Amino acid sequence: MNNKEFISNLALRTGLKAAKVQDMTNKMIDAMGECFEEGNDIQLVNFGTFELRKKMERVMVSPTNGQRMLVPPKLTLSFKPHPAWRDSIKNKGNE
């Protein structure tokens, strides 16, 4: 499901126009971005948690030219699905 499909599905679900939904989605993402900028996590019920993780700096060797590089520390966004949802995904393959 790409962005377009997602928006149209969401529009159907909410009964709003696609353009409006896209706008709201963008605003919501902005809002989430602001939260992340402040260093907060976002926990959504029945969905999961968006977490900020700090990755430490490390020395890496480039596989192509063998150069050693110092990779700086960085913050990354990770998402952990809600346990119930995760389990349902996990077991889906086994059915």
Next chain:
Amino acid sequence: MEKNKINLDALATILAGKCGITKKEAQQFLSDFIYIIKIGVDADNLVKIKGLGTFKVIDVENRESVNINTGERVLIEGHQKLTFTPDSTMKELVNKPFSHFETVILKDGVDFPEEKESEEELAVEEELAVEEELAVEEELAVEEEPAVEEEPAVEEEPAVVDEQKDVDEVVGPSFLAEEPVAEEPVAEEPFAEVPVAEEPVAEEPVAEEPVAEVPIAEEPAEHHKKSYLPWLLVAVLACGVLFGVGYWLGSQKQVEPVVAEMPAETTTPVEATIPAEAPTPGETTDSVEPEAATAAEMATAEIEQTATETVQPVQTEQPKEQKPAVSAQQKEWQKYDAMDQRVRLGAYGIVGVKETISAKEGETLGRISRRILGPDMECYVEVLNGMKAADVLKAGQKVKIPQLELKKRLKKQQKES
């Protein structure tokens, strides 16, 4: 930055403020948003949301793991899991506080592996410089009195010793191999233990070195007068040869070959004239002459770092006698490797029999092994004696204790030879 958890409620509040809708509407929108993502994940295993990222379900293969409590092997069955990859814009936004950092390419000399190399080069340069000085001194000395000649020779040795400390294994051993041999062919042992034994061995020859050199040094007096500069050049080049040959012969624990090489190199400039009076053995003089003759060309080639064939003729005579000894040892441990998997996978290779001891009544092989070699070395003793560690020995039964050598070192020797 304090880490807070923002929940759906709080997010809805922010969203409501942004869109000018009620909080309830915003909440409804959010839960719909989540619902659609879930539907999408279930249906397509993939949901892409521009500006946020991609949710994707991936397959995880079966894999074996170990139960940390019991140590049992456990099979973790393949399953599926959800991954989330943030969109590049979101990634950058999140990483904003650290965005000013950039990946830096580490330069040489910042860390160990590179440092080794640069040190080596430095040492080579240093050596060259030393030799040059030496050559000048030598010439002066030669014109006056051979007695003075001793000095530069003595000077040279400590310099080399110093360098050995800096320059690591590659250069170190080669010098070592050359020097002790000059007087005591037995000096193989220290060579094997390179870093530790380096100094004492290297220093000994200092006293004796001149003996070999001095007499030879006398002769060229006349020649020096004629051509001062060329000889200086030759001296410098000769040191290049010395290095080249050293590298080349690196691991070979030489006895005779080096004897031949030794005087030849240290006195090359001088010797080219005539080794007639030279107190060196006949064999030495033989090899010296060709070497000295080719020294100039060789050295040039060496310095340009091209291993030319001119080098070969001089060196080939030497390693011949040598190789058998080394390869015999090499074969030895490989033979044992082939005999037992534990030896093959172990850190040590068996290079010979260190000693043979007689067992006491009721002793087991394993116990003797533990006593002499320490714990967990039974396999080497087992392989060498063709017995099992649990075997109970009779009084007076002979047990061979292996001479062990780190395989890392053995392999290096093998490579170098």
